[in-house]
Amino acid sequence: MILGIWAALALAGLPPLIADEPSAEKPPAEELSVEVVQNRLKEIEASQTLDDAAKGSLRELYQQAIQDIEAAKTWAASVKRSEEMVASAPDELAKVKSDLASLPRQSTVSIPETSLVQLEQSLSQKSTELTAIKNLLAELEAEPKRRAARRLEMPKLAATARERLTEVEAQLQALAAAADTSELVGAKRIALTARRRCLEQEALSYQTELKAYDQRAELLPLRRDLAAGQAALAEQELTKWREAVNRRRQRDAEDQLRRAKQEAQQAHPAIADLTRQNEELAQRRKDLAQLIVQTTAQLERANSQLAAIEDQFKRTRDKVDAVGQTNAIGLLLRKQRQTMPDVRSQSRNIRGRQPTIQECQLELLQLDDRRTDLADLEKQIQKELLVAGREAHVDNEYELEWAARRALETEKEYLDALIVDLNSYFDKLIDLDNAERQLTQKTEEYIEYIDERVLWIRSTSALDKESLHYLGQAAAWLIQPDSWLELAGCLFRDAGKDPFRAAPVALAFLLLLWGQRRLRSRLNDVGERAEMANCSRLVPTMEALGLTVALSCVVPAILWYLSWRLNAESATSVFCTAVAAGLTFTAGAYLVLDLLEKQCCRNGLADSHFGWPSSALRPVRHYVRIAKALVLPLFVVVVTIESQPNNRWSDSLGRVCFTVAMFASAILVQRALRPKGPVYQALLASRQEGWLVSFRLVWYPVAVLLPAALAVLALTGYYYAAQQLAVRMLAGSYLLLGLALARSLLLRWVLVRRRKLAIEHARQRRAAALAEAASAGNESGVTSVIPSANEPALDLATINVQTQRFIEYSLALTGLLGMWLVWVDVLPALRVLDKIGLWQAGSSAEWTSLADVSLAVLIFAMTLTAARNAPGLLEMALLQRLPLDAGFRYTINTVSRYLIVLVGILISCNLIGLSWHTVQWLVAAISVGLGFGLQEIFANFVSGLIILFERPVRVGDVVTVGETSGVISRIRMRATTITNWDRKEYIVPNKEFITGRLLNWTLSDKVNRVVVNVGIAYGSDTTLAADLILKIARQHPLILDEPAPRVTFEEFGASSLNYVLRCFLPDMENRLQVIHELHIAIDCEFRQAGIEIAFPQQGIHVRSIQADPQLLGQMLAGSMNAQNSDEEDDRQQRKRQVA
Incomplete structure (x- = not known):
């Protein structure tokens, strides 16, 4: 190998x-x-x-x-x-x-x-x-x-x-x-x-x-063209096949229905229910075939829109990536933004389709159950025969069985076909739902993509001579007589087409105009009635609101009607359409301004019902009239010019009118809300501790400079961005005015409710006084306690604090939600701040952007606001409804405030890159340094936490620290506040309550003892005196029966027979008042019984003796010692009475 x-x-x-x-x-x-x-x-x-x-x-x-x-x-x-x-x-x-x-x-x-x-x-x-x-x-x-x-x-x-x-x-x-x-x-x-x-x-x-x-x-x-052609042909073929399927389904359903009707007519009476049920199944299938056709068409339309949106979105992103954010790209994005599908309509369609899908699912389950029953056909036949035999006499059972079998087989066939079609319909519904959800998601993504960029792209060049040239053309088009004659002709033609509609509308407008004087007179009368101090109903206020709306809606209604009829005319020109848009805007803006003016008139809502100062109402009416006469016409020109297709006219005349209107609005706001003006002073006086006062250095410059900034944006070429911001600023202003009106109405309702309760209580007191006087035979001495019309009205400060706070919180949450809805379309544009990096927390960390810093500042400000207001809202909405004492509720509120601040700080620090792993060494070093340098403060902070959780003292407890006694009013982070009996606040570090000695009078049991010393003269009836004292104690409503009060004969004093009354109270709230009432009652009872309350007596015997200096000195020394002893006895007795 x-x-x-x-x-x-x-x-x-x-x-x-x-x-x-x-x-x-x-x-x-x-x-x-x-x-x-x-x-x-x-x-x-x-x-x-x-x-x-x-x-x-x-x-x-x-x-x-x-x-x-x-x-x-x-x-x-x-x-x-x-x-x-x-x-x-x-x-x-x-x-x-x-x-x-x-x-x-x-x-x-x-x-x-x-x-x-x-x-x-x-x-x-x-x-x-x-x-x-x-x-x-x-x-x-x-x-x-x-x-x-x-x-x-x-x-x-x-x-x-x-x-x-x-x-x-x-x-x-x-x-x-x-x-x-x-x-x-x-x-x-x-x-x-x-x-x-x-x-x-x-x-x-x-x-x-x-x-x-x-x-x-x-x-x-060429391959792309061939594929596109093949796709078009395939879509045509698919459409034809789909139409063929729908036709075949409808034809089959019609055939089934026709056959079912024939069988129902020819069926045996005993099985008529079966044939009728088959006819219903056939009818359902026929209806379902039409629903499938409609759903299929909707599905094709949704898929087509989805494909178009995806393709358009892809092409737009490619263009933006290739060219950048140029003016041409900005124009393209604005046009595409205007042609986006309505997302709200799609969402409504999706929500409305869910019940249909659920019903379809339920019907499928029911049909499947019936089809399962028909699987055993013989059993079903016998069941039907049994039912038929009970209901009617049958001669030929074989014929009946055959008819029942045929009917059930037909039902089985119809059920199979219906289940198939219903499944197809269900699939179409699901596909349509998914397609519309994808379309909604892609549309929202596309809109967000556009909104993120379009505001930061110039919509036009800065204002120059060429713009002024087009300004003349736009002005000539706007004031051209022929166009206005055409508009009048359009309105006359519309009235001639349907005079039965135009005549009643014209008559209604004339009646409203004719009744203006009567409405104003009625509004004055209602205002005078509402100003009366004994007005305890909200009806006059609601009537005044209706009268104010009726007075203000005449001109807006006319303008809206004209706009409606111009838009309804099919042959409307561009000029008529543009004027109709301007009239629609004018109707809404004029209604708001006129409502504000009528609301601030003499004896109007603000004057007679809401109690706004007259010194602030006059300037408001004055500036609103200026806005209606100057600013509103300029905005009408802007909206009219924007509604025609020539962009150059919009960038010239429209932009000039917009700029002038914005500068004029800034001047009006500055004049109306200037710091030394009556409106500004009235606002601050009405909310001395609210956010209006705390943030006055923020909202006033913003309110003045924002319109001017929008005007500058328009002049520099960011006209589209200025328009979008102005629209949302106007909507936000409408929202704030509506919330102010709602707040005033709710506070008025609370006021009249409290006034009604006060009058009812006064009537009850008067009735009780009359009854008591009648029983005593002295009815003439009773006077009425019901307030007269000339008595001063209750101040709004007497309104129930909890109800007012609930109104404030509710309106604040409504305002935040409304502002979110108003500005939500502009928020994506702020993502550009995320591209501006400021610093890097670490070598490998991400950059902290300007958006992160802005969001951190916003969250920190919201944290401070929440820490200030959320505990109160928690107390009002939840804690008061739970069986918790005041001290435990205070602990929960305090801890929740600490948690809110801690979470807000952590989130804010994390946003700006200060996470724990990056600053832990710094925190450790600072902790060591602070631990040595500020150990007393840290000790007090930890002691405060111990107090909150261990609760040796609670808010409302009566304590004695050293020589100071009082009530715990606040437990803060470093120290606790004790309010003594002189209403002075005594600040005690928290450490004293943990490490020092503390007397808590109400820690575990609020029951406390009252000791009253009584001295009667020698020779008085001692048994009677004791019985009277005990009787007085038992009759007092605040003295507890258990432990029972006790009276003891303590001693034979130098000048009196000394008795001591010992009784118990449930708490410390009325201690001094009870002692006062016991003293007065004992004095009165003793006077009536002839018992003399003793006072210190001293007999002086004067004798003439031979003066011996030594003896005289001893006598004087003995006299002074006796006097000092008496004074010491008096001091001890007073101390016991105070205790």
């Missing part, structure tokens, strides 16, 4: 394993093969003279040689294919030209008369053929782009291959010049030889491939 291997190596010109003499001859490359190298590799593995390291090196070289030999074969096959393509190009060209010339323009397929099953099989085959042809056409259409990219790539690849081939040649020459004949050198020579062969074939493959492309350059477009 070894001799055979050596012989093969000798024949291949390869060096033996152990060469005795050097051989400088190069092995012939053409004799290299995989088998030879593999044999050499096996011999190496079996060798006993080579160590493992040498074997590893040789193994690697030989394996690389095998890979290169295989690659050389692949390149050689590629060369062969290219040469065959070059050789066959003339013949294929002639054949394709011949096939293209003989290709018919119309399909001449003949549909044979056969069964429905065979027709459906042929239809399926034709559909498969069409799919194959379309796949081939798609490949041929993509081939030019692939070849172009390949032509750009192959010179570089060929140059690289030649360079590597030169290096390999140099290495082989160096090995040939060397005198080394070791096995390693031989293996290198084999590997280099195989590599040289591979590189030679690779370079040759590139050369032949380029040559094949040149030879077949004329063939490719």
